Amino acid sequence: MSLKSSISFQDVKVEARRKIATRQWPPGDLIPNEEDLALEFGCSRVTVNRALRELAESGLLDRRRKAGTRVVVNPIRKATLSIPITRHEIESRGHKYRYALLLRAVTAPPEPLARAWKLRDDINLLHLTSLHFADGQPFVIEDSWINTSVVKTALNADFTATNANEWLVQNAPFSHGDITFSSACADQAQSGHLKVTCGTALFVIERVTWDQKKPITSVRLHYAPGYQIRTTL
């Protein structure tokens, strides 16, 4: 017989969600302040605060000092994606992982990258292209550019043994990064590697990482057809 000793912030979240969904708290409306809610729910203000803060983080509420807390009119839904290591992603689906290095070169970066990174034009980057397989089938092409003036050990790493994806995660810590999801038609080379016809729609992820002001890596992934990213709202 669980007579709950106290109200948890989870309880408050559930109840607040209900009030929003049933429009007891209509869109755009100001809701009572934390102190009043604490009284109403019979818990402390900190508990209410945590509940409402989390609802605000997920986009359902808008909170401002002095102005109070409002129900957001057009909730901008937030979805959290996990970006796993490719090997783990393949293995967690129960497939056998294999990896092949297609290219390793130290060259000047392509024009768009040099411009985005504002590099001196005599700087060379490490360029790796590799292919990840799931149960022997091509799964994704990985094309990465590594700023060796920051990640110096990359020049000595053996990328035929360790795949670039995993090596970078472990050896190129970053302070922040950008990630872009898009779609593109397979070009000649890509269609060859992935064994699809030229022009097939591929899912594309591009990830750029930085250590403070210094660019670290730029990685572009072209996935074989059928690939999906899935998450919950």
Place this chain on the structure above:
Amino acid sequence: MSLKSSISFQDVKVEARRKIATRQWPPGDLIPNEEDLALEFGCSRVTVNRALRELAESGLLDRRRKAGTRVVVNPIRKATLSIPITRHEIESRGHKYRYALLLRAVTAPPEPLARAWKLRDDINLLHLTSLHFADGQPFVIEDSWINTSVVKTALNADFTATNANEWLVQNAPFSHGDITFSSACADQAQSGHLKVTCGTALFVIERVTWDQKKPITSVRLHYAPGYQIRTTL
């Protein structure tokens, strides 16, 4: 001269991040417990707790009762995407928004949907297809199926005046949902609407929402070429 009166959880986060990045706390290692860290940082345990909890949420730490807190070896990066309302997305880019309803029908759902939703086979759904324009250019095709036995007012809504996307956000609250990102080649109809050649790679978002056990909507979005979703890590 701001002599900080007390250490904030943000300070603790920054310092913990630094220790992880510099490998003062190496991957896989157990870090000191909350009480010790509170002592070390000169703050309360709750403050340390909040800092570490947030780092765990973003995937850098793994916390378990009794077992302690460890630095995650292969951090699975988490990216948070905002899924805005299409009209807002277009307008925030400075483009003029326009919308056209292409189809409105009350019909039996297609086989895969009926199976996924476990519907009685005599149930009809509201089927809407519409097209959103940015500065007169086709931007995205929206294809939605609405469970009118739950969202009853949908049958009376005027979808020539209000676009389905926005109407649903405001009138079909859900408890949870799934969202999938993928890529597909434009079929005959899609290429016509988006004014691209058949087979062009399109970015696809599919969103299914539920109210507890009851399915509410299934929406599929096919974006015109060039569309990308961008976020930070």
Place this chain on the structure above:
DNA sequence: AAGTGGTCTAGACCACGGC
């Protein structure tokens, strides 16, 4: 059994930002 994180409380002070 015991150590660790998870959370609640009451009270306090502060920072922001409408008014």
Place this chain on the structure above:
DNA sequence: CCGTGGTCTAGACCACTTC
């Protein structure tokens, strides 16, 4: 100015999980 949310503290109890 002053109401509101944002956060900190100290102390407490609890839940989980490993030992």
